[in-house]
Amino acid sequence: MHPYSSLTMAQLQQESEILKARFEEYKGRGLKLNMARGVPSPAQLDLSQDMMSCLGGADDCICDGVEARNYGLPEGLPAAKQLFAEILGVNAEQVIVGNNSSLNMMHDMIMRGFCFGFGGCKPWFQQGRVKFICPVPGYDRHFAICENLGIEMIPIRMTPDGPDMDAVRELVKDESVKGMWNIPKYSNPTGYTYSDETVKALASLKPAAKDFRIFWDNAYCVHDLTDEGDRLADIMSLAEAAGNENMVFMFASTSKMSFPGAGIACAVVGKGDLPYVRKLIGIQSICPDKLNQLRHVRYFKDGNGVKEHMKKHAEIIRPKFEAVQNAFTAELEGCGIASWTRPNGGYFISLDVLNGTASRVIGLAAEAGLLLTPAGSTWPYHNDPDDSNIRIAPTYPSVDDIKLAAEIIAVCVKLAAVEKIISAKEC
């Protein structure tokens, strides 16, 4: 395919006619597909079904001598702490296992910074305007938490090695910068994994604010598409070695290992912050749902059990990612109007289209019955200044549907680009 930029007006108009015809044909199919969020498919849910019946008898509910059916253990079952420690490669002592949602645990941690403060500093609400560093494109639900609290978000560029560390080092000189969002492995939506250099640089930051905290949302820690997968350096140890033992809050959940919304989630907290966070958690609730924690312990057994289980997920998901890659390559390569990521894991592909056309592409796709993540979602305040980023979530639909959907997206990308180029030439 020739780059669109090299086409004459006549060629563009011809291309436009072809694309419109294809688009109308797709529209005519009456498709109804929701690809707005990263949602596991029914086949993935079935993988963990046996977990539902592993606590049938009263004896099954005793774990290491602890009655999991009754109150107690605000930090969660020791065995569940151990399970997450193995999954994440951290110290079980520092793991707090909660209920079903790591997002909720991140939300609550930010609320703690806002209402009560970290590191002996004043609560953020008493410190005037505070700011968070937000690698972009990023995760809309992270940004919504900050926006809701009036925390100013500063977007910085995401690269295949992780966030632009020069920008980060510069920003943390500002004492009002209190936090930074990260999805360090198979980042949402790029699928990029932070390089060892990036993780080391983050771990050894010297922020002006003593209450600066890195929010390390390790949502896709074991979500490899291939046997190798990406390797992520251990930020907790690196931070501790660099004298930043309290700088990182790590989060994870089994939402995309067992059941979305009915898994278990955890926070990993620096040794110095632990007593303080424990105290606040003890005020918030009596204890998490230890029976659901125990279900996960019984079913997964240990870190290796999780790894084996995740291979089954990969078998289901990988063909869907491949279908997107194949369709995009066939339709878009060489056009010079789109680039996209090729992740080794996670739940998303990030698609960058011709500046100023992302909203149009998403609108066109909707016309054809294909619901994509709303335009701007990957930027703070839903404001993608280039209107160019689109998040592709290929996990839920069937392979056939994904193949079709990716073709439709590609056609929409080209149609929107041709429209834009023609309109620019006409001006």
Place this chain on the structure above:
Amino acid sequence: MHPYSSLTMAQLQQESEILKARFEEYKGRGLKLNMARGVPSPAQLDLSQDMMSCLGGADDCICDGVEARNYGLPEGLPAAKQLFAEILGVNAEQVIVGNNSSLNMMHDMIMRGFCFGFGGCKPWFQQGRVKFICPVPGYDRHFAICENLGIEMIPIRMTPDGPDMDAVRELVKDESVKGMWNIPKYSNPTGYTYSDETVKALASLKPAAKDFRIFWDNAYCVHDLTDEGDRLADIMSLAEAAGNENMVFMFASTSKMSFPGAGIACAVVGKGDLPYVRKLIGIQSICPDKLNQLRHVRYFKDGNGVKEHMKKHAEIIRPKFEAVQNAFTAELEGCGIASWTRPNGGYFISLDVLNGTASRVIGLAAEAGLLLTPAGSTWPYHNDPDDSNIRIAPTYPSVDDIKLAAEIIAVCVKLAAVEKIISAKEC
């Protein structure tokens, strides 16, 4: 028994010797009993065991066409909303079903007032010092949430009909009074149930603050010890009728119906506040654990199912409450140094001992191997100005243990009183 106040010094000293001997005898038994918290007994946990295996197959996880294993429904399963609506006698539309902890839902609701505000008013953190009305004796975990946020707590007297409404009406004239804690049925620790008059008076309050909210912790809504049980008026309807449709946040959980810490909890929100609270809940988390909600729906079926189930709990608990009543009556009646409540439900008995002796009684009991709720716990800031209130939690130990424990408590109450009276006479 003659009142202690009528005893001569010699009689007091004789009584003291008898009590000391009894106390030493109890101490010698090497008892180790924890009665500090309201915890269901293992036999109660077994009542709901079958709930653990009702979601064995994938088909079992579909409820009214909704796949409960996947993301979605931030307010909870419609069937779970309906279940709580029947239990609480409220409109299902206004019920938000969360995870396992109603305390957590109350905590989060107060955090919303603090960080974001209610009723279009400024967040509480921007309004200077704000206050909560706290009927005493009350629930320490309620008070801890306020204390942690720096919300000033104003204790008011609890009566057998509910809180002293004259005091409440006076206090809500202060615009800085933003909330009030209530456990309206079988209150913790008195076991009192608010009378219809009290509920009506609360529902028709005219608080100065537009963002004043009644926190209605209906923790013991169906926790009757007898078939009749107490009747609680419907505050949501009464408040709506009085033009206060947004004044009440109601809470409940199945912690003491199914599993403590592994049940499901809900908040009931006024119609006007609903969209706002929904929005904030949507930012906090993607959805609650709908599988655990579905387990409860499948197992309890409906409000009647819950009522029948609660009769089984009552069968187990009632003899324990009776054991305490019998021991207290036998040991303490007529002494003029103690009074206690005789609840028809709930989890506690409130014991008032001679002023200035509650800490001593609790200390003596600890010496005899009996851990009671720490002194002062039923008051804000752990400050019981009379040092007189003790919370008795009779549900966890066996009936025999409770019988013994109640005797020991009674002996400690008398011993501490005699010590105190002798020491006062000697001064």
